[in-house]
Amino acid sequence: MIPKHQKEGFRVFLKDKRKKSYPKIFLEFLSLWREKGEIPLYYFKYLYRKDVTNVKDFLIxxxxxxxxxxxxxxxxxxxSIISNKLIFSLFCKxxxxxxxxxISYNFGSSFYYEGKCYKVSNNRELTAFFKEVFNKTGKEKLFxxxxxxxxxxxxxxxxxxxLEEDVKENASSIIENDCIHEDVLIQHDEVNKINPSxxxxxxxxxxxxxxxxxxVLDAFMRFGTGDNIVDNGHSGGIYVGVNMQEGRLxxxxLEEIHFGGRDYFEHPTSNYPFKGFLIPYFNEARNLVIEATEFLPDRFIGWDIAITNNGPVIIEANxxxxxxxxxxxxxxxxxNPLFKEMLAEAG
Structure with missing residues (x-):
């Protein structure tokens, strides 16, 4: 059975006026199939577009x-360190x-704060737990x-x-999962101009x-859209490449095709243009991931870095x-020669 997101993506492809002619698509598709030894269904996510002339440079x-x-x-x-957000946070600290x-965390219905375990079985008890955390820490919100x-x-x-509204909306998801509860970062003022949500x-x-x-192979920056609380492309966010020499967008x-596959020269909510935006603390962020890799030497890692007014902060590793x-x-x-080298090293 074809997944829903693939069906949505194919519908976008069929309607997309940016696509090459069907004969061109057929020839490129067939050429990739012959050369790469794989049915190139990935072609219909992005490579079908008229402005993509180097289809063989993309990963199958x-x-x-x-x-x-x-x-x-x-x-x-x-x-094992990277994949568990709790362990990763403690490792970095x-x-x-x-x-x-x-600030705190939970294993299902067992919640932990300052060395004490709280058993939570309903919304009232969950509200009481967060109320205590807020009162003791002085925090206004948790992620x-x-x-x-x-x-x-x-x-x-x-x-x-x-509190009661947020607990009512999210209680079942929180209690059914194991979660970390972090302080909410204050994003750099310049980045907020593009998307403060x-x-x-x-x-x-x-x-x-x-x-x-x-x-550092490459970098791109991800932005949430609308009122979304995350920037991830799999959740409807958009992403833009970075000039690595200048630290500019x-x-x-771009947008994942099953969300519409649109191009954005400006952020769709703020209308702030992407072109040439200078990312604050970009060199410091780049140096931070190199330093972090020295502590955690897996040979290929995706690092997510936030920019605050005081510098870069590691959100997570992937x-x-x-x-x-x-x-x-x-x-x-x-x-990218380094990427080709890594592909060969992959075995």
Whole structure:
């Protein structure tokens, strides 16, 4: 059975006026199939467009999977730290790497704050728990995310001034999951001009070569849209490539095809233009992911970095980052010699 998001994507493709002629599409599709040895269904996510003239520079599904699952690039010992948001937060704190402040957490209906376990079985008890946390910490809101968060799913914000409302809306999801509860970062004023509704992060992808050299392969910046509290492309966010030499955004933000596959020269909510936007603390953010990789030397990691008025902060690391967004924002990862080297190293 074809997944719903693929059906939606194919509908967008059929209606898209940016697509090449059908004969051109057929020839490119057939050529990729012959050369790559895989039915290139990924072609219909982005490569069908008239402005994409280098279709063979983009990753096929097998290549992306090879990198993500490679035993040469990943170690289980490192993945166990990266994949669990609670362990990762504690690990970073231990090594003085900047992360959002961990306030509390829960394993299902067992909630933990300042060395004490609270048993929660209903909305009233959950409200009482957060009320105590807010009163003792002086915080106004908390950002909750499951230990194994993917694509922003399951994340929520609990606000002190709307506590009962937020608990009512999110209680079942929180109690059914294992979640960390973090302080909500205050985003840099310049980034807020583009989108203040959520923390918008830079995704850096790092690679450690066979001589232990650490490289930053590429970066793109993700932005939430509307009132979305996460910036993830799998949750309807958009993403735009970064000029790595200048730390400036490229011209156009892209959107996953099953959400419409639109191009955005301006943010759809704020109408702020992307072209040439200078990311605050970009060099510091780049240096931070290199430093973090020294502490956590998995050979391929996707790092999500937020920018505050005081500098960059690590939001999370991703052990199996989705390569599609980086591939399209870069303009074809196989143009990057380091990426081709990493693909060969993947085994």
């Amino acid at each position: 599904t097998k290549e992306a999977s090879k990198i993500q699952r490679s035993r040469n690039l990943h170690k289980e010992e490192y993945l 231990k090594n003085n790497l900047p992360v959002p402040e961990l 909750l995310k499951p230990f194994s968060l993917f694509g922003g799913r399951g994340a929520c914000i609990i606000r002190k001034n709307k 959520c923390i918008n992060t830079i995704r850096f992808e790092t690679y450690i070569d066979d001589k232990k050299g650490i490289h 490229k011209d156009v933000a 052990e199996y980052p989705d390569l599609f967004m980086g591939d399209t924002s870069y303009g074809g990862y196989l143009k």
